[in-house]
Amino acid sequence: MGLSIKHGSENYCAQVINLPAKVPVAGLDNLVQVTHQGNSCLVGKDSDPDIKYLFFPAGTELAATYMHFNNLFRHAENNVDQEKAGFFEDNGRVKAIKFKGVISTGFIIPLESILGLDPDIDLGQFKVGDSFTSLSSKEGIMDLCWKYIVPSRTPGAPGSKTPSKKATDQVKYFPEHTDTGHLLKNVHTLNLNDHIVVTHKLHGTSIRVANTVVYRQLSWKEKLAKKLGVKVQEEEHAYIVGSRRVIKSKNYGPLDNKNHYYSQDIWTEVAEQAIAYNLIKGEAIYGEVIGTYMGAPIQKGYSYGSGIPKLYIYRITHINSQGFEVDLSWEQVKQRAAQLGVETVPELYVGTLSNFIGTYIGLDSKIAGDWWDDGSDIGGVLEDIFYNKLLEKPSVLDGKTLEEGFVVRKDTYPKATALKIKSRQFLMHESKMQDQEVVDIESEEAVNETI
Numbered sequence: 001m002g003l004s005i006k007h008g009s010e011n012y013c014a015q016v017i018n019l020p021a022k023v024p025v026a027g028l029d030n031l032v033q034v035t036h037q038g039n040s041c042l043v044g045k046d047s048d049p050d051i052k053y054l055f056f057p058a059g060t061e062l063a064a065t066y067m068h069f070n071n072l073f074r075h076a077e078n079n080v081d082q083e084k085a086g087f088f089e090d091n092g093r094v095k096a097i098k099f100k101g102v103i104s105t106g107f108i109i110p111l112e113s114i115l116g117l118d119p120d121i122d123l124g125q126f127k128v129g130d131s132f133t134s135l136s137s138k139e140g141i142m143d144l145c146w147k148y149i150v151p152s153r154t155p156g157a158p159g160s161k162t163p164s165k166k167a168t169d170q171v172k173y174f175p176e177h178t179d180t181g182h183l184l185k186n187v188h189t190l191n192l193n194d195h196i197v198v199t200h201k202l203h204g205t206s207i208r209v210a211n212t213v214v215y216r217q218l219s220w221k222e223k224l225a226k227k228l229g230v231k232v233q234e235e236e237h238a239y240i241v242g243s244r245r246v247i248k249s250k251n252y253g254p255l256d257n258k259n260h261y262y263s264q265d266i267w268t269e270v271a272e273q274a275i276a277y278n279l280i281k282g283e284a285i286y287g288e289v290i291g292t293y294m295g296a297p298i299q300k301g302y303s304y305g306s307g308i309p310k311l312y313i314y315r316i317t318h319i320n321s322q323g324f325e326v327d328l329s330w331e332q333v334k335q336r337a338a339q340l341g342v343e344t345v346p347e348l349y350v351g352t353l354s355n356f357i358g359t360y361i362g363l364d365s366k367i368a369g370d371w372w373d374d375g376s377d378i379g380g381v382l383e384d385i386f387y388n389k390l391l392e393k394p395s396v397l398d399g400k401t402l403e404e405g406f407v408v409r410k411d412t413y414p415k416a417t418a419l420k421i422k423s424r425q426f427l428m429h430e431s432k433m434q435d436q437e438v439v440d441i442e443s444e445e446a447v448n449e450t451i
Helices: 064-069 111-116 166-170 220-227 266-274 330-340 353-361 365-373 378-390 424-435 441-448
Strands: 002-004 014-018 031-036 039-044 052-057 060-062 097-099 102-104 106-110 134-137 140-143 145-147 195-201 205-215 235-242 247-250 283-293 309-319 325-327 347-352 405-410 417-422
Touching (some): 031 106, 039 052, 052 111, 247 266, 266 283, 266 309, 347 353, 353 378, 417 424
Antiparallel strands (some): 052 106, 060 145, 097 102, 195 347, 195 405, 205 235, 309 325
C-alpha cells in the first residue's frame, strides 16, 4: 500500500490519529468535544479510544465513493444503506460550523471507514501521523479527499477568456511561492533556540514579481542564423508578473488571450505601480495584495478598510543563472522592501522560540528552557498561546476586520520555512463563503487559468 498527497492539497489531507481526550459539552448528551492540532471536533460520546481514527480539516472534500460506503450523505439515497442519512451535502465538503458554542473545524471518523474503498486494505499498515489524500492497492490508486474548490464561474463571464500557454513557454525561471504548512501539524520541526519571526497573515490574493530569465522571441533571420550554426542570443531578462499559480504579464504588457479573475489585471497593475523596474536581475518578490479593487473587496469581508489594492511583501529571493533560488533573511526582506518603498506584512514578534513562549506564558528565557527540557507539550502550549491570546481578535490593520491568522517563519537555507495557523472564526467565515459559493480568487486562479 502506498500513500500520496495531491499537489495543492497538502493542508487538506486525511491524517491518522489517536482519539484526543473527550471533553463534555453543555447541552449535548451523546456528543463530546475533542481537539486535534487546534481543531475542535464533535464525536460520539462512546467513541472507542483504543482504535485509530482519520481526521479531515475544514475545507476538505471527501470522495463520493468513500461517503457512499460510510453512509455520510445527508441525502440517504446516495448511501449504500438508504435507511441511513449522514450530514454531508452532495459536494462532500467538511464545513467549519458552530454548534452549542463549539466551533468545529474538522471531521473525525474511525480508520476502518477506509475499508469502504477496498475491504482488503491492511489497517495495520497505517501509522499515527500518516497524512494522505490518495492510496494505492491492488485495485489501483484511490482518491480519498482533496482541497475543496468552489464551483468555477460560468465560462464566458466577464474576464474569462481562453487561456494561453505562450507566456509559460517564454519564461525560463519563475518559481511559485512555496507552500505554507500547518503550524501545529509541523511543530516537531521547531527547536527552542530557533530564531523565528511571527507575522500577521493577510487575506487577499498572492502576487509574485521577478526580473528573471526569459527566452527571446527570435526573428526569422535569427532562427535561420541559428540553423546555420551562428551563435544567437536566445535569453534575456524581463519583468514577469504572476498570481500564485499563473503568469500574468511580461514587462507589464498584456498577454494574448490571457484569462484573469477580473476583467482587468490587478496583479500587473499593482506590480507596475509598486515595483516598477526597480528589481535587480534575478530578484523576485512575493506578497499579498489586499483591499478593494473595481469597487469590491478583493476577498469578501476583507477590505481591511482600504479603498484601493495594496501590496504587502512577505518574501524576497534571488534566482541565479541556473534557476537556483535563495531566500533573503527576514531582516534583509525588511531592508529591501523599505528600499523599494513597499511595506512588509505586519510583524508581531522577532526572536527565539524560547522567548516567544516565555513572553506569552509569563516565563523568562531560562525558565522557558527548563520547562522545555522537562518534556512539556510544545504543540499544546503554542495552541494555547495562539488560540487563547492572539487569535479571534480584530486585525492589526483594521479593527472592523477579523484576524485571519499568523505565520511563523524560520530562516533556513536555501528557502525559509513558513508555518501558518488560522483563526477558528476565520475558518467559519471561509466556510460560510463556500456555502454561498462565493468564488475565492486564489482557487479560481488555480482552476481556470493556465500556468
